[in-house]
Amino acid sequence: MTDRTGFRRACYVVARSTGATVLEFRLSSGTMPGFDQCLVDWRGRAVAVVRTVEAAVLAIAEPRAIDFADGHMEWGPLTFVDVPELVVALAEQSEFQVLTPAELDGPFDPAAWPHVLASDVKYWRPGNLGEALFNYWD
DSSP states (O other), X not given: OOOHHHHHHHHHHHHHHHTXXXXXXXXXXXXXSSEEEEEEEETTEEEXXXXXXXXXXXXXXXOOOOSOGGGOOOOSOOOBXXXXXXXXXXXXXXXXXXXXXXXXXXXXXXXXOTTSOHHHHHHHOOSSHHHHHSOOOO
């Protein structure tokens, strides 16, 4: 599991260096979802820097509600978005690996990601790398 302090720090550093604004953090609780989010305002558009809770992996996605506020929680695969300037800035944070939408839409190789449990893969059958790494499994 990666540490949230490093994630928060990386998000603030990237926001300062790119002119983005950190709006809020949406952190998972318990076992799901399998990711945290940092919502940022990127040139008038809200996007989420997402971090897997099991590995030091970041990506950029459409923001998602991850709590049961008002009885509502969003489920299903994330929609990853391409924001090259943020990806470059995130990649400069050496403690994290940053994946692009093209990589996340690619096949999932369980051997390359040993922290993803074989039993979860067998049961949930992720369709691509993004679904395997950034998930709502319990």
